[in-house]
Amino acid sequence: MSSIRLMDYEPTVGKQTLEELYLLAEGLKGRRVKMINSTAVGGGVAEILHRLVPLLDELGIQTQWEVIKGGEDFFVVTKMIHNALHGEQIPFPSRMKETFLEVSRENLRNTDMDQDIIVIHDPQPIVFIEAKGKTHAKWVWRCHIDISNPNGEVWEFLKGCVEQYDAALFSSPRFSKGLPIPQFLFFPSIDPLSDKNRELEPEFIDQVLEQFHIFRDKPIITQISRFDRLKDPVGVIKAYRLAKRYVDCRLVLAGGGASDDPEGEVVLDEVRTEAKGDPDIHIILLPPTSSLEINALQRASTIILQKSIREGFGLTVSEALWKKKPVIGSAVGGIPAQIIPNLTGALVYPYNDT
C-alpha cells in the first residue's frame, strides 16, 4: 500500500486537485505531525491512516503514526466509553476510569511528543493531552464517532480533556458541542485505489459470491458493517422481511471485527438467532484482510443499506456510492452529508424503526 504515490490519484481526481493539494501543503512544509489512535487494523480510522500518512509525507509534511497499546481490560473500558458516547446509559465505575487513566498514562510515558502538531483520534488516547504543557505542539482532537447524544457522565469525564485541546474536528455538524475551543467539520475519506474500492473483474465477483454460496437469482441487499448494535443488524433483518413481502430478495450482512471491539461475537450470535435459518439471509464474518471480498459483495449488490442507530460518518456509504450503488441510510451522523435524497439513495429518519 505504501508504494502508492499522489500522482496515482490523478486519473481519479484530476491534475488540478493535486495541484491544489500541493498549494495547501506549501504552508505546512517541514512541519512534523503525529497521529495517535487505538488500532492498526480494522475500522475506518486505521484504513484512513494507512494511506494518509505516506501521502502527507509526500506533500512534505512529516507524519508519524502510533497505536496505543492495552490489554483486554483497557479495551473493554474503551468500548464501553465508545458505546456511552453513542448514548448508551451504562454505569462508569471509578475502577474503569482508573484502568483508562493508568493505561493511557503508561502509553504516554513511552511516546515521544516532539512534533509540531499532535492529532489524537477518538477517545481511546484522549488522555494524552496531559502532556500538552511539556510540548510546543498544537493539539487536535479528531473525533470520528457520533457524540450527538452522549451518556452525560462519560461525556463530562472526557470533556475535561477535550477542552484542553487547541481544536476539535468532527465528521458532522450534528456532533458539535458547546466547547470553549474551535470546532471544525472534517470528512473522512475512502481510497479509490485500495483493494476495497478498485475496479474488479466480473469473474472475481462471481467467484466471491460462489465462495459465500450467494446466488444471483434475485436482487441482493447488503449491509457491510461490524457486528455492532449501533449498526442495528437485527433491525436490518426486520427491514429485509418487510421488503421481501413485495420484492423477493437476498440479504447479505457482512463485516469484520476490530482488535479494540470485544463485543462483536455477542452481537453476531444475536443476528444469527434473528435470521433463524432463512436461506436468503447470508451472515458473513470476514477477517480484516477481506477488502477484496467486501468490494465484490458491494459491487454485486442491488442496494446497499446502512441502518445505523449512531454513525460517525459511515465510510461504507462512501464506498457504495463510489461503486454507483443506491444507498438507503439512516439520517444519523455523517450519512445525510453523503446521500442526496432521490438522486443517489434515500434517507430514513430516526422515528422510522425500519
Next chain:
Amino acid sequence: MEGNPFYFYTSSNLVELTGEKADTLEELLTLLRRCTGSAIFYHVFQSYRERHFAIEKYHSDFAQWISNSLDEEALAERLGSLDVRDFTSIRSLRESMIKIIEDHLHEHPQIGYRHGKTPFFFCQSISVVMPTKYIASSLEDFYQIIGKIGIRSIHYHLIEARLRLGIDTNDFSHWVRDSLKKDRLAQRIEGIDIYLHTLEEIRKMILHYIEEEMKT
C-alpha cells in the same frame, strides 16, 4: 494591445461548526438574523461547490432543510428561487431570505414552531484563497487555462466573485470586458445559468463561448 493579465486563484474552505442549531422555522429565522455573513455564505454556496457534479433541486442548504426536514415545499421553492446573481452583498441576500420567511410565517403562523425531522446546524466558512501558477495575458491563454484549471477556481471566480467584488458581474466577465474589450463574451459568461448546469458543464460552456469569440 491587451490590458492587465488575469491571475487565477483557487480557494479551499475550512468549515467551522458554530454549535448553534434550529429545530423550527422560528428558530431558523432568529439565527438567520444574527449569524455571521460567512455562515450565510457557507449555507448558500457550499452545497453547489461541494456537489458540483449534481444538479440538485435546491442549492441553498436553507431551502433543502425546509423541503426535506419541514416539508414546507412552497417556502423552499421561494427561497430556492432566489438567484445569487441578483445580489452583490451578503447583507442584501440575508435580508431577502428573512423577508421571504417572515412573509411565509405571516401567512402560515402555525408552522413556525413545528419541529423538523432533523435540526438545521449552523456552520460558517473560513476561506483559504491561494494564487495558482496560471496567468492569462490573452484570450488564447485564457482559453487554455479555463480548460485545465480546477473546478474550485471556476467557482471562486464565477460565483463567489460578485459578493467579493460587490459588483454585478464575475471575475471572468470583468476581465474580459475591461482588459480584452470583448463585451459580447463578457455578457455571455454573465448569462450562464448556474442553477441548470454542473461546474464541469459551465467550464465547457465558457470554452465554447471563447472558441466562438476567437472565430470572429
